[in-house]
Amino acid sequence: MNVGTTPTFVTRAREEVLDATIASVTARKNVTGWKVMNEPSLSDYRIIEFIITGELTSSLPSRNPRKTSWSVYKVHLKDNLEQIEYDGAKHPHYDLKQNVEQISTAIIEAFHSSSRLSKVRASKEARRLNENLSTLIVEVHRLFNKAKRDDHFYPNSSQITKSHGKGGKQSYFVPQKARYVIHGGRRGSVLLLKTHFQGSEPIMNADIATQTKNPRKEDWDIVKKILTRQRLEWAINTFRPHKSPGVDGIFPVLLQKGMEEIIPHLLNSIKSSLALGQIPKI
Template sequence: MASARLLLQGSDGSQDQHRGKDSSKTIISAAVYLPYKEPNPIPTQLEGLVNHSIQHKMDIIIGCDANAHHVIWGSSDTNRRGEKVLEYLVSSPLQLLNRGNSPTFVNARRGEVIDITLATNTASNHIANWHVSNEISLSDHRYICFNYGTTRVDTTTIRRNPKHTDWVNYSKDLKILLGDPECKLNSTLDIELEADRLSKTITQAWTDNCPAKEIKPKKVPWWNKELEALKRETRIAFNRAKARNDYSDYSKKLTEYHKAVRKTKRKSWTDHCGLISSLPESMRLTKELSLAKVSKTKTRNSQNLGKKRHALWLPNIFQAQLSST
Protein backbone atom coordinates (compact mmCIF):
# COMPACT_ATOMS: atom_id res chain seq x y z
CA MET A 1 0.00 0.00 0.00
CA ALA A 2 1.23 3.47 -0.82
CA SER A 3 2.01 5.87 1.98
CA ALA A 4 0.48 9.33 2.03
CA ARG A 5 1.61 12.72 3.31
CA LEU A 6 -0.63 15.78 3.44
CA LEU A 7 0.91 18.66 1.51
CA LEU A 8 -1.69 21.39 1.68
CA GLN A 9 -5.20 22.04 2.88
CA GLY A 10 -7.35 25.02 2.10
CA SER A 11 -10.69 26.16 0.73
CA ASP A 12 -9.46 25.63 -2.82
CA GLY A 13 -8.34 22.03 -2.41
CA SER A 14 -6.44 19.39 -0.53
CA GLN A 15 -3.53 17.37 -1.82
CA ASP A 16 -1.85 14.11 -0.84
CA GLN A 17 1.56 12.88 -1.88
CA HIS A 18 1.92 9.13 -2.46
CA ARG A 19 5.00 7.02 -2.96
CA GLY A 20 4.68 3.30 -3.61
CA LYS A 21 7.02 0.86 -1.88
CA ASP A 22 8.04 -0.70 -5.17
CA SER A 23 8.53 2.56 -7.04
CA SER A 24 10.46 5.77 -6.57
CA LYS A 25 7.89 7.72 -8.59
CA THR A 26 5.92 10.26 -6.55
CA ILE A 27 2.27 10.96 -7.39
CA ILE A 28 0.32 13.93 -6.08
CA SER A 29 -3.46 13.48 -5.83
CA ALA A 30 -5.49 16.66 -5.34
CA ALA A 31 -9.13 17.56 -4.73
CA VAL A 32 -9.79 21.10 -5.98
CA TYR A 33 -12.88 23.31 -5.66
CA LEU A 34 -13.22 26.39 -7.88
CA PRO A 35 -15.60 28.89 -6.20
CA TYR A 36 -18.36 29.91 -8.59
CA LYS A 37 -18.34 33.63 -7.66
CA GLU A 38 -14.61 34.15 -8.16
CA PRO A 39 -13.90 36.29 -11.29
CA ASN A 40 -10.76 34.27 -12.00
CA PRO A 41 -11.74 30.57 -11.81
CA ILE A 42 -8.12 29.34 -11.55
CA PRO A 43 -6.76 29.87 -7.99
CA THR A 44 -3.10 30.61 -7.40
CA GLN A 45 -2.90 27.51 -5.16
CA LEU A 46 -3.73 25.29 -8.14
CA GLU A 47 -1.17 27.00 -10.37
CA GLY A 48 1.43 26.69 -7.62
CA LEU A 49 0.71 22.99 -7.14
CA VAL A 50 1.04 22.27 -10.87
CA ASN A 51 4.29 24.26 -11.07
CA HIS A 52 5.61 22.37 -8.02
CA SER A 53 4.91 19.02 -9.71
CA ILE A 54 6.71 20.16 -12.88
CA GLN A 55 9.79 21.47 -11.04
CA HIS A 56 10.15 18.25 -9.01
CA LYS A 57 9.14 15.93 -11.90
CA MET A 58 6.12 14.53 -10.06
CA ASP A 59 2.96 13.11 -11.57
CA ILE A 60 -0.29 14.74 -10.51
CA ILE A 61 -3.96 13.69 -10.67
CA ILE A 62 -6.63 16.29 -9.88
CA GLY A 63 -10.32 15.81 -9.18
CA CYS A 64 -11.88 19.23 -9.73
CA ASP A 65 -15.32 20.68 -9.00
CA ALA A 66 -14.90 23.37 -11.66
CA ASN A 67 -18.36 24.97 -11.52
CA ALA A 68 -17.83 25.66 -15.20
CA HIS A 69 -19.54 24.59 -18.42
CA HIS A 70 -17.85 23.61 -21.65
CA VAL A 71 -18.86 21.18 -24.38
CA ILE A 72 -15.26 19.92 -24.45
CA TRP A 73 -15.82 18.01 -21.19
CA GLY A 74 -19.43 17.09 -21.93
CA SER A 75 -21.46 20.05 -20.63
CA SER A 76 -24.70 20.94 -22.40
CA ASP A 77 -23.37 24.42 -23.17
CA THR A 78 -20.32 26.69 -22.74
CA ASN A 79 -20.09 29.69 -20.41
CA ARG A 80 -17.36 32.27 -19.79
CA ARG A 81 -15.96 30.36 -16.79
CA GLY A 82 -15.65 27.26 -18.95
CA GLU A 83 -13.73 29.22 -21.58
CA LYS A 84 -11.31 30.56 -18.95
CA VAL A 85 -10.74 27.07 -17.47
CA LEU A 86 -10.09 25.65 -20.94
CA GLU A 87 -7.65 28.47 -21.73
CA TYR A 88 -5.66 27.52 -18.62
CA LEU A 89 -5.70 23.81 -19.47
CA VAL A 90 -4.42 24.49 -22.99
CA SER A 91 -1.49 26.46 -21.58
CA SER A 92 -0.72 23.92 -18.83
CA PRO A 93 0.77 20.40 -18.91
CA LEU A 94 -2.54 18.94 -17.69
CA GLN A 95 -4.64 16.53 -19.74
CA LEU A 96 -8.44 16.39 -19.52
CA LEU A 97 -9.62 12.84 -18.74
CA ASN A 98 -13.41 13.32 -19.00
CA ARG A 99 -15.21 11.07 -21.48
CA GLY A 100 -18.81 11.29 -22.65
CA ASN A 101 -21.51 13.62 -21.37
CA SER A 102 -23.05 11.76 -18.44
CA PRO A 103 -23.92 14.39 -15.76
CA THR A 104 -21.51 14.60 -12.84
CA PHE A 105 -23.83 16.93 -10.88
CA VAL A 106 -27.56 16.33 -10.46
CA ASN A 107 -30.12 18.21 -8.36
CA ALA A 108 -33.86 18.88 -8.55
CA ARG A 109 -33.43 21.47 -11.31
CA ARG A 110 -30.87 20.00 -13.68
CA GLY A 111 -28.12 17.56 -14.48
CA GLU A 112 -24.82 18.91 -15.77
CA VAL A 113 -21.13 18.11 -16.24
CA ILE A 114 -19.22 20.51 -13.96
CA ASP A 115 -16.63 18.11 -12.49
CA ILE A 116 -13.43 17.43 -14.41
CA THR A 117 -10.50 15.09 -13.88
CA LEU A 118 -7.02 16.28 -14.84
CA ALA A 119 -3.60 14.64 -14.94
CA THR A 120 -0.11 15.27 -16.24
CA ASN A 121 0.96 13.50 -19.43
CA THR A 122 2.80 10.66 -17.69
CA ALA A 123 0.03 10.05 -15.16
CA SER A 124 -2.65 10.08 -17.86
CA ASN A 125 -0.83 7.24 -19.65
CA HIS A 126 -1.55 5.00 -16.64
CA ILE A 127 -5.24 5.92 -16.34
CA ALA A 128 -8.01 4.04 -18.11
CA ASN A 129 -11.73 3.34 -17.88
CA TRP A 130 -12.68 6.85 -16.75
CA HIS A 131 -16.44 6.95 -16.21
CA VAL A 132 -19.25 8.43 -14.12
CA SER A 133 -20.55 5.65 -11.91
CA ASN A 134 -24.21 4.67 -11.83
CA GLU A 135 -23.93 3.98 -8.09
CA ILE A 136 -26.02 6.29 -5.89
CA SER A 137 -23.54 8.65 -4.21
CA LEU A 138 -25.79 10.20 -1.51
CA SER A 139 -24.67 13.58 -2.86
CA ASP A 140 -25.52 16.02 -5.66
CA HIS A 141 -22.19 14.99 -7.20
CA ARG A 142 -21.90 11.50 -8.66
CA TYR A 143 -18.95 9.14 -8.24
CA ILE A 144 -16.19 9.45 -10.85
CA CYS A 145 -14.14 6.27 -11.27
CA PHE A 146 -11.04 5.23 -13.19
CA ASN A 147 -8.28 2.63 -13.07
CA TYR A 148 -4.69 3.56 -12.35
CA GLY A 149 -1.62 1.33 -12.66
CA THR A 150 2.15 1.61 -12.92
CA THR A 151 1.72 0.17 -16.41
CA ARG A 152 -0.95 0.96 -18.96
CA VAL A 153 -4.28 -0.47 -17.84
CA ASP A 154 -6.05 -2.81 -20.24
CA THR A 155 -9.61 -1.51 -20.49
CA THR A 156 -10.84 -4.92 -21.69
CA THR A 157 -10.37 -6.39 -18.21
CA ILE A 158 -13.90 -5.37 -17.26
CA ARG A 159 -16.28 -8.03 -18.52
CA ARG A 160 -20.02 -8.50 -18.27
CA ASN A 161 -21.84 -11.81 -18.48
CA PRO A 162 -25.16 -11.52 -20.38
CA LYS A 163 -26.53 -14.37 -18.24
CA HIS A 164 -26.43 -12.02 -15.23
CA THR A 165 -28.45 -9.28 -16.96
CA ASP A 166 -31.60 -8.07 -15.24
CA TRP A 167 -33.73 -8.19 -18.38
CA VAL A 168 -36.88 -6.86 -16.69
CA ASN A 169 -35.21 -3.63 -15.61
CA TYR A 170 -33.26 -3.51 -18.88
CA SER A 171 -36.55 -3.35 -20.79
CA LYS A 172 -37.88 -0.64 -18.47
CA ASP A 173 -34.73 1.48 -18.74
CA LEU A 174 -34.53 1.03 -22.51
CA LYS A 175 -38.13 2.17 -22.94
CA ILE A 176 -37.43 5.30 -20.86
CA LEU A 177 -34.13 6.13 -22.58
CA LEU A 178 -35.35 5.61 -26.14
CA GLY A 179 -38.28 8.02 -26.08
CA ASP A 180 -39.16 9.51 -29.46
CA PRO A 181 -36.71 10.17 -32.31
CA GLU A 182 -34.84 13.41 -31.69
CA CYS A 183 -35.41 14.59 -35.26
CA LYS A 184 -37.26 13.68 -38.45
CA LEU A 185 -35.42 11.14 -40.57
CA ASN A 186 -35.34 13.06 -43.82
CA SER A 187 -31.80 12.25 -44.95
CA THR A 188 -29.09 9.62 -44.77
CA LEU A 189 -27.29 11.71 -42.12
CA ASP A 190 -30.44 11.81 -39.96
CA ILE A 191 -30.73 8.04 -40.17
CA GLU A 192 -27.06 7.54 -39.25
CA LEU A 193 -27.34 9.90 -36.25
CA GLU A 194 -30.49 8.18 -35.02
CA ALA A 195 -28.89 4.75 -35.49
CA ASP A 196 -25.87 5.91 -33.47
CA ARG A 197 -28.15 7.19 -30.69
CA LEU A 198 -30.10 3.92 -30.71
CA SER A 199 -26.87 1.89 -30.44
CA LYS A 200 -25.57 3.98 -27.52
CA THR A 201 -28.94 3.81 -25.74
CA ILE A 202 -29.11 0.01 -25.98
CA THR A 203 -25.52 -0.28 -24.73
CA GLN A 204 -26.18 2.05 -21.78
CA ALA A 205 -29.38 0.22 -20.77
CA TRP A 206 -27.53 -3.10 -20.88
CA THR A 207 -24.45 -1.96 -18.94
CA ASP A 208 -26.71 -0.38 -16.31
CA ASN A 209 -28.40 -3.73 -15.72
CA CYS A 210 -25.53 -6.16 -16.26
CA PRO A 211 -22.92 -5.89 -13.47
CA ALA A 212 -19.22 -5.92 -14.32
CA LYS A 213 -17.35 -9.00 -13.19
CA GLU A 214 -14.71 -7.09 -11.18
CA ILE A 215 -17.21 -5.11 -9.14
CA LYS A 216 -17.91 -6.96 -5.90
CA PRO A 217 -20.04 -4.85 -3.55
CA LYS A 218 -19.13 -5.12 0.10
CA LYS A 219 -21.57 -6.99 2.29
CA VAL A 220 -22.82 -4.81 5.12
CA PRO A 221 -25.16 -5.94 7.90
CA TRP A 222 -27.61 -3.08 7.40
CA TRP A 223 -28.35 -3.63 3.70
CA ASN A 224 -31.75 -5.15 2.96
CA LYS A 225 -34.24 -5.81 0.17
CA GLU A 226 -36.12 -2.56 0.83
CA LEU A 227 -32.96 -0.50 0.24
CA GLU A 228 -32.17 -2.53 -2.85
CA ALA A 229 -35.63 -1.78 -4.24
CA LEU A 230 -35.29 1.93 -3.39
CA LYS A 231 -31.87 2.04 -5.05
CA ARG A 232 -33.33 0.49 -8.21
CA GLU A 233 -36.23 2.96 -8.22
CA THR A 234 -33.78 5.86 -7.77
CA ARG A 235 -31.72 4.69 -10.72
CA ILE A 236 -34.85 4.40 -12.90
CA ALA A 237 -35.91 7.89 -11.78
CA PHE A 238 -32.49 9.21 -12.81
CA ASN A 239 -32.72 7.64 -16.27
CA ARG A 240 -36.23 9.05 -16.70
CA ALA A 241 -35.06 12.50 -15.54
CA LYS A 242 -32.13 12.45 -17.96
CA ALA A 243 -34.43 11.58 -20.85
CA ARG A 244 -36.94 14.31 -19.95
CA ASN A 245 -34.39 16.84 -18.67
CA ASP A 246 -36.51 17.24 -15.52
CA TYR A 247 -34.81 16.18 -12.28
CA SER A 248 -37.50 17.14 -9.73
CA ASP A 249 -38.88 13.60 -9.28
CA TYR A 250 -35.36 12.16 -9.17
CA SER A 251 -34.39 14.63 -6.42
CA LYS A 252 -37.36 13.54 -4.30
CA LYS A 253 -36.55 9.85 -4.82
CA LEU A 254 -32.87 10.45 -3.99
CA THR A 255 -33.84 12.23 -0.75
CA GLU A 256 -36.11 9.32 0.16
CA TYR A 257 -33.25 6.90 -0.48
CA HIS A 258 -30.84 9.01 1.65
CA LYS A 259 -33.24 9.00 4.60
CA ALA A 260 -33.87 5.25 4.32
CA VAL A 261 -30.11 4.49 4.29
CA ARG A 262 -29.42 6.70 7.33
CA LYS A 263 -32.39 5.25 9.25
CA THR A 264 -31.36 1.66 8.49
CA LYS A 265 -27.71 2.32 9.44
CA ARG A 266 -28.71 3.85 12.79
CA LYS A 267 -31.12 1.02 13.59
CA SER A 268 -28.52 -1.63 12.71
CA TRP A 269 -25.89 0.02 14.90
CA THR A 270 -28.32 0.47 17.81
CA ASP A 271 -29.39 -3.18 17.59
CA HIS A 272 -25.76 -4.31 17.46
CA CYS A 273 -24.76 -2.25 20.51
CA GLY A 274 -27.82 -3.43 22.43
CA LEU A 275 -27.04 -7.06 21.67
CA ILE A 276 -23.41 -6.80 22.76
CA SER A 277 -24.14 -4.90 25.99
CA SER A 278 -26.88 -7.34 27.02
CA LEU A 279 -24.69 -10.43 26.74
CA PRO A 280 -22.88 -11.87 29.82
CA GLU A 281 -19.09 -11.49 29.80
CA SER A 282 -18.45 -15.14 28.90
CA MET A 283 -20.88 -15.04 25.98
CA ARG A 284 -19.32 -11.79 24.77
CA LEU A 285 -15.95 -13.52 24.75
CA THR A 286 -17.37 -16.45 22.77
CA LYS A 287 -19.01 -14.11 20.28
CA GLU A 288 -15.81 -12.09 19.86
CA LEU A 289 -13.75 -15.22 19.26
CA SER A 290 -16.27 -16.59 16.74
CA LEU A 291 -16.05 -13.36 14.75
CA ALA A 292 -12.25 -13.44 14.72
CA LYS A 293 -11.85 -16.18 12.12
CA VAL A 294 -8.67 -15.57 10.22
CA SER A 295 -8.78 -16.09 6.48
CA LYS A 296 -6.14 -18.36 4.94
CA THR A 297 -5.12 -15.53 2.63
CA LYS A 298 -4.23 -13.14 5.47
CA THR A 299 -0.60 -12.61 6.31
CA ARG A 300 1.13 -14.00 9.38
CA ASN A 301 1.43 -10.47 10.77
CA SER A 302 -2.34 -9.98 10.76
CA GLN A 303 -2.77 -13.34 12.55
CA ASN A 304 -0.30 -12.34 15.24
CA LEU A 305 -2.09 -9.03 15.65
CA GLY A 306 -5.39 -10.84 16.25
CA LYS A 307 -3.78 -13.10 18.86
CA LYS A 308 -2.25 -10.16 20.70
CA ARG A 309 -5.58 -8.36 20.83
CA HIS A 310 -7.37 -11.35 22.40
CA ALA A 311 -4.43 -11.99 24.72
CA LEU A 312 -4.82 -8.46 26.08
CA TRP A 313 -8.58 -8.80 26.38
CA LEU A 314 -8.78 -12.20 28.10
CA PRO A 315 -7.40 -11.11 31.51
CA ASN A 316 -9.89 -8.26 31.67
CA ILE A 317 -12.80 -10.60 31.00
CA PHE A 318 -11.85 -13.20 33.61
CA GLN A 319 -10.88 -10.55 36.13
CA ALA A 320 -14.35 -9.06 35.77
CA GLN A 321 -15.97 -12.47 36.29
CA LEU A 322 -13.83 -13.25 39.40
CA SER A 323 -14.61 -9.89 40.98
CA SER A 324 -18.33 -10.45 40.41
CA THR A 325 -18.19 -13.86 42.14
Protein backbone atom coordinates (compact mmCIF):
# COMPACT_ATOMS: atom_id res chain seq x y z
CA MET A 1 0.00 0.00 0.00
CA ASN A 2 2.91 2.38 0.63
CA VAL A 3 3.50 4.97 -2.07
CA GLY A 4 5.88 7.89 -2.41
CA THR A 5 9.18 8.51 -0.64
CA THR A 6 7.99 10.06 2.63
CA PRO A 7 9.52 8.38 5.73
CA THR A 8 7.11 6.94 8.29
CA PHE A 9 9.61 7.00 11.18
CA VAL A 10 11.60 10.14 11.97
CA THR A 11 13.86 11.05 14.88
CA ARG A 12 16.44 13.74 15.42
CA ALA A 13 19.17 11.40 14.15
CA ARG A 14 17.58 9.42 11.34
CA GLU A 15 14.50 8.78 9.25
CA GLU A 16 13.32 5.52 7.73
CA VAL A 17 10.38 3.74 6.20
CA LEU A 18 9.67 1.26 9.00
CA ASP A 19 5.94 0.89 8.53
CA ALA A 20 4.33 -1.04 5.69
CA THR A 21 0.56 -1.18 5.17
CA ILE A 22 -0.24 -4.63 3.79
CA ALA A 23 -3.63 -5.44 2.25
CA SER A 24 -5.19 -8.20 0.19
CA VAL A 25 -5.95 -7.73 -3.49
CA THR A 26 -9.65 -7.32 -2.70
CA ALA A 27 -9.07 -4.77 0.05
CA ARG A 28 -6.55 -2.89 -2.09
CA LYS A 29 -9.29 -1.97 -4.55
CA ASN A 30 -11.25 -0.24 -1.77
CA VAL A 31 -8.33 1.72 -0.30
CA THR A 32 -7.43 5.11 -1.74
CA GLY A 33 -5.50 8.20 -0.74
CA TRP A 34 -2.73 6.44 1.24
CA LYS A 35 -0.35 9.12 2.54
CA VAL A 36 1.93 10.07 5.43
CA MET A 37 0.58 13.08 7.31
CA ASN A 38 2.72 16.08 8.24
CA GLU A 39 0.91 16.89 11.46
CA PRO A 40 2.61 15.95 14.77
CA SER A 41 1.82 12.49 16.13
CA LEU A 42 3.38 12.86 19.62
CA SER A 43 5.80 10.04 18.76
CA ASP A 44 8.59 9.15 16.31
CA TYR A 45 6.06 7.40 14.06
CA ARG A 46 4.21 9.56 11.56
CA ILE A 47 0.45 9.42 11.15
CA ILE A 48 -0.67 7.42 8.11
CA GLU A 49 -4.03 8.24 6.55
CA PHE A 50 -6.02 6.35 3.95
CA ILE A 51 -9.64 6.14 2.84
CA ILE A 52 -11.65 2.91 2.69
CA THR A 53 -14.60 3.00 0.33
CA GLY A 54 -17.49 0.57 0.25
CA GLU A 55 -21.14 0.05 1.02
CA LEU A 56 -22.36 0.27 4.60
CA THR A 57 -24.10 -2.85 5.83
CA SER A 58 -26.01 -3.48 9.02
CA SER A 59 -23.90 -4.96 11.79
CA LEU A 60 -24.16 -8.71 12.33
CA PRO A 61 -25.55 -9.93 15.65
CA SER A 62 -22.98 -11.05 18.18
CA ARG A 63 -22.72 -12.44 21.70
CA ASN A 64 -21.60 -10.32 24.62
CA PRO A 65 -19.62 -12.39 27.16
CA ARG A 66 -20.63 -9.92 29.89
CA LYS A 67 -24.24 -11.12 29.54
CA THR A 68 -23.43 -14.83 29.70
CA SER A 69 -25.22 -17.07 32.17
CA TRP A 70 -22.16 -18.63 33.78
CA SER A 71 -24.07 -21.35 35.61
CA VAL A 72 -25.52 -22.56 32.30
CA TYR A 73 -22.12 -22.18 30.63
CA LYS A 74 -20.40 -24.44 33.17
CA VAL A 75 -23.03 -27.17 32.79
CA HIS A 76 -22.75 -27.24 28.99
CA LEU A 77 -18.96 -26.98 29.14
CA LYS A 78 -18.67 -29.95 31.47
CA ASP A 79 -20.94 -32.07 29.25
CA ASN A 80 -19.01 -31.12 26.09
CA LEU A 81 -15.57 -31.79 27.57
CA GLU A 82 -16.60 -35.18 28.96
CA GLN A 83 -17.07 -36.38 25.39
CA ILE A 84 -13.41 -35.72 24.52
CA GLU A 85 -11.10 -38.71 24.77
CA TYR A 86 -7.43 -38.07 25.48
CA ASP A 87 -4.88 -40.76 24.67
CA GLY A 88 -1.70 -38.73 24.15
CA ALA A 89 0.21 -40.42 26.95
CA LYS A 90 -0.59 -43.91 25.65
CA HIS A 91 -0.30 -43.09 21.96
CA PRO A 92 2.45 -40.49 21.31
CA HIS A 93 1.32 -39.94 17.72
CA TYR A 94 -2.28 -39.08 18.50
CA ASP A 95 -3.82 -36.15 16.62
CA LEU A 96 -2.91 -33.16 18.76
CA LYS A 97 -4.56 -30.73 16.35
CA GLN A 98 -7.83 -32.63 16.52
CA ASN A 99 -7.71 -32.67 20.31
CA VAL A 100 -7.19 -28.90 20.50
CA GLU A 101 -10.01 -28.32 18.00
CA GLN A 102 -12.32 -30.45 20.14
CA ILE A 103 -11.51 -28.39 23.24
CA SER A 104 -12.06 -25.13 21.37
CA THR A 105 -15.35 -26.37 19.93
CA ALA A 106 -16.53 -27.47 23.38
CA ILE A 107 -15.84 -24.01 24.81
CA ILE A 108 -17.46 -22.13 21.91
CA GLU A 109 -20.59 -24.34 21.91
CA ALA A 110 -21.00 -23.87 25.66
CA PHE A 111 -20.67 -20.11 25.21
CA HIS A 112 -23.27 -20.06 22.44
CA SER A 113 -25.66 -22.13 24.55
CA SER A 114 -25.43 -19.70 27.48
CA SER A 115 -25.39 -16.34 25.71
CA ARG A 116 -27.99 -14.76 23.43
CA LEU A 117 -27.33 -13.12 20.10
CA SER A 118 -27.84 -9.36 20.11
CA LYS A 119 -27.32 -6.55 17.63
CA VAL A 120 -24.52 -4.10 18.27
CA ARG A 121 -25.83 -0.58 18.52
CA ALA A 122 -23.42 1.96 17.14
CA SER A 123 -23.03 5.20 19.04
CA LYS A 124 -24.61 8.14 17.22
CA GLU A 125 -22.10 10.61 18.55
CA ALA A 126 -18.33 10.35 18.42
CA ARG A 127 -16.36 10.90 21.61
CA ARG A 128 -15.50 14.51 22.09
CA LEU A 129 -12.12 15.74 23.23
CA ASN A 130 -12.09 17.34 26.62
CA GLU A 131 -11.17 21.00 26.86
CA ASN A 132 -7.69 20.34 28.24
CA LEU A 133 -6.72 17.92 25.48
CA SER A 134 -8.14 20.21 22.80
CA THR A 135 -5.99 23.06 24.11
CA LEU A 136 -2.89 20.86 24.07
CA ILE A 137 -3.52 19.79 20.48
CA VAL A 138 -3.77 23.40 19.37
CA GLU A 139 -0.52 24.20 21.22
CA VAL A 140 1.26 21.22 19.67
CA HIS A 141 0.29 22.34 16.17
CA ARG A 142 1.51 25.86 16.93
CA LEU A 143 4.90 24.64 18.18
CA PHE A 144 5.25 22.20 15.29
CA ASN A 145 4.59 24.89 12.70
CA LYS A 146 7.04 27.22 14.44
CA ALA A 147 9.71 24.51 14.39
CA LYS A 148 9.23 24.07 10.64
CA ARG A 149 9.50 27.82 10.03
CA ASP A 150 12.59 28.22 12.23
CA ASP A 151 14.19 25.03 10.85
CA HIS A 152 15.16 23.80 14.30
CA PHE A 153 13.66 22.01 17.29
CA TYR A 154 11.55 24.18 19.51
CA PRO A 155 12.49 23.36 23.14
CA ASN A 156 9.03 23.75 24.67
CA SER A 157 7.51 21.13 22.39
CA SER A 158 9.36 18.31 24.16
CA GLN A 159 7.91 19.48 27.50
CA ILE A 160 4.38 18.94 26.25
CA THR A 161 5.28 15.49 24.97
CA LYS A 162 6.92 14.48 28.23
CA SER A 163 3.92 15.43 30.35
CA HIS A 164 1.12 14.29 28.04
CA GLY A 165 2.58 12.09 25.31
CA LYS A 166 2.70 8.34 25.16
CA GLY A 167 6.12 7.02 26.16
CA GLY A 168 7.22 10.27 27.78
CA LYS A 169 10.58 10.81 26.06
CA GLN A 170 9.73 11.81 22.50
CA SER A 171 10.51 15.23 21.09
CA TYR A 172 9.30 17.03 18.01
CA PHE A 173 11.41 17.20 14.92
CA VAL A 174 11.79 18.98 11.61
CA PRO A 175 10.89 16.69 8.72
CA GLN A 176 13.98 16.03 6.63
CA LYS A 177 14.24 15.02 3.02
CA ALA A 178 13.39 11.36 2.49
CA ARG A 179 16.31 9.09 1.69
CA TYR A 180 14.41 5.87 1.01
CA VAL A 181 12.17 4.87 -1.85
CA ILE A 182 9.46 2.27 -1.36
CA HIS A 183 9.06 -0.32 -4.06
CA GLY A 184 5.96 -2.40 -4.60
CA GLY A 185 5.39 -6.09 -5.20
CA ARG A 186 8.06 -8.73 -4.68
CA ARG A 187 10.86 -6.16 -4.93
CA GLY A 188 9.43 -4.21 -2.02
CA SER A 189 9.01 -7.35 0.09
CA VAL A 190 12.62 -8.41 -0.50
CA LEU A 191 13.81 -4.89 0.37
CA LEU A 192 11.92 -4.94 3.67
CA LEU A 193 13.34 -8.36 4.53
CA LYS A 194 16.94 -7.36 3.79
CA THR A 195 16.56 -4.06 5.68
CA HIS A 196 14.98 -5.36 8.88
CA PHE A 197 16.10 -9.03 8.85
CA GLN A 198 19.70 -8.79 7.74
CA GLY A 199 21.20 -12.05 6.57
CA SER A 200 17.82 -13.60 5.70
CA GLU A 201 16.96 -14.85 2.24
CA PRO A 202 13.47 -15.46 0.78
CA ILE A 203 12.55 -19.12 0.22
CA MET A 204 10.44 -19.62 -2.87
CA ASN A 205 8.17 -22.66 -3.13
CA ALA A 206 9.88 -24.36 -0.22
CA ASP A 207 8.69 -27.82 0.72
CA ILE A 208 9.13 -27.86 4.49
CA ALA A 209 8.41 -31.29 5.91
CA THR A 210 6.99 -31.59 9.41
CA GLN A 211 8.47 -34.39 11.46
CA THR A 212 6.67 -35.92 14.40
CA LYS A 213 8.87 -36.43 17.41
CA ASN A 214 8.67 -39.69 19.32
CA PRO A 215 8.86 -38.52 22.95
CA ARG A 216 10.77 -40.49 25.54
CA LYS A 217 9.89 -41.01 29.19
CA GLU A 218 12.44 -38.31 30.07
CA ASP A 219 10.57 -35.85 27.86
CA TRP A 220 7.31 -36.42 29.71
CA ASP A 221 9.08 -36.10 33.07
CA ILE A 222 10.59 -32.74 32.10
CA VAL A 223 7.24 -31.48 30.82
CA LYS A 224 5.52 -32.42 34.07
CA LYS A 225 8.06 -30.39 36.02
CA ILE A 226 7.74 -27.36 33.76
CA LEU A 227 3.96 -27.24 33.45
CA THR A 228 1.85 -27.54 36.58
CA ARG A 229 -1.79 -26.79 37.33
CA GLN A 230 -0.85 -23.85 39.55
CA ARG A 231 1.27 -22.23 36.83
CA LEU A 232 -1.39 -22.69 34.18
CA GLU A 233 -4.09 -21.22 36.45
CA TRP A 234 -1.84 -18.26 37.21
CA ALA A 235 -1.24 -17.63 33.49
CA ILE A 236 -4.94 -17.75 32.65
CA ASN A 237 -5.83 -15.39 35.51
CA THR A 238 -3.35 -12.78 34.23
CA PHE A 239 -5.50 -12.22 31.11
CA ARG A 240 -7.95 -9.36 30.97
CA PRO A 241 -11.32 -11.15 31.11
CA HIS A 242 -13.00 -9.40 28.18
CA LYS A 243 -9.97 -8.87 25.98
CA SER A 244 -10.70 -9.38 22.29
CA PRO A 245 -10.52 -13.07 21.31
CA GLY A 246 -8.12 -14.55 18.81
CA VAL A 247 -8.98 -16.45 15.63
CA ASP A 248 -10.58 -19.21 17.73
CA GLY A 249 -13.18 -16.76 19.09
CA ILE A 250 -12.48 -17.63 22.74
CA PHE A 251 -12.58 -14.76 25.23
CA PRO A 252 -10.22 -15.10 28.23
CA VAL A 253 -13.23 -14.93 30.57
CA LEU A 254 -14.49 -18.22 29.07
CA LEU A 255 -11.31 -19.92 30.30
CA GLN A 256 -11.42 -18.18 33.67
CA LYS A 257 -15.07 -18.99 34.42
CA GLY A 258 -14.65 -22.61 33.32
CA MET A 259 -11.29 -23.10 35.01
CA GLU A 260 -12.17 -26.29 36.91
CA GLU A 261 -13.54 -28.03 33.81
CA ILE A 262 -10.97 -26.78 31.29
CA ILE A 263 -7.67 -27.01 33.19
CA PRO A 264 -7.27 -30.84 33.01
CA HIS A 265 -7.77 -30.81 29.22
CA LEU A 266 -5.46 -27.85 28.69
CA LEU A 267 -2.76 -29.48 30.80
CA ASN A 268 -2.89 -32.67 28.71
CA SER A 269 -2.83 -30.79 25.41
CA ILE A 270 -0.01 -28.41 26.35
CA LYS A 271 2.10 -31.20 27.84
CA SER A 272 1.63 -33.25 24.68
CA SER A 273 2.54 -30.24 22.55
CA LEU A 274 5.81 -29.78 24.44
CA ALA A 275 6.69 -33.48 24.52
CA LEU A 276 5.85 -34.03 20.84
CA GLY A 277 7.50 -30.80 19.74
CA GLN A 278 4.36 -29.70 17.90
CA ILE A 279 2.34 -26.48 17.88
CA PRO A 280 -1.17 -27.23 16.61
CA LYS A 281 -2.80 -24.75 14.27
CA ILE A 282 -6.22 -23.46 15.30
